[in-house]
Amino acid sequence: MGRPIDARGWYFEVEDITTPATPVWHRINNVNSWTHNPSENEETADTTTNDSDGLYEQDVMQRGATLEVSGQYAVTNGTRDPGQNYIDNVWAWRLGSESRGRIRYRHKTQTDWAVWECTVTPGETGGEHNAKTSWAATFTRCGAPTTQPVTTTPEP
Known part of the structure; x- marks a missing residue:
């Protein structure tokens, strides 16, 4: 039987294409919660008939x-x-076909990244007087995911 893995062991990176000849992957730091929903935007067709x-x-x-x-x-x-800044001040302002970018994610024990072409929706930012300021973003996959081998260790 396999052992559960820690939710804190996941890395998330966005591809900065500001200089297309040499794109850079920025880690998204200070993440303390994440949710992957593999069925979001799923559409079905009812095929029920009298024969059902x-x-x-x-x-x-x-x-x-x-x-x-x-x-x-x-x-x-x-x-x-750098990751949060790129999302908030570059990617989130793109429209139309330019609104797509790439994110990759993996658990620290995995040897391949899951890579998505996707759009990003910035989340709410805020906080109360005795709290730290919150930050969030939601990535919506466009097309099929791909993989990419891990070639370097992410920055801390």
Whole structure:
């Protein structure tokens, strides 16, 4: 029987295509919660007929998925976290076909990244007077996922 893995052992990175000739992957830091929904945007067609003997039937017509990450708004020595900054100030402002980008994620024990072409929706930011500022983003997959071998260790 396998052992459960820690939810804190996942890495999330966004591809910065500001310089397309040399794209860079930025880790999204300060994540303290994440949710992968592999059935988001799924569409089905009802195929129930009189021959179904009163039992429901369907075919899946479309698959989709979302990945939501949330945590704390990150600044180090006055400099914004590169991953969060790219999402909030570059990617989130793109429209139309330019709104697509890539995210990759994996558990620290895995040797391949899951890679998505996706769009991003910025999440809410806020907090109360005795709390840290929150930050979040939701990625909606476009098309089929791919994989990519891990070639370097992510920055801490």
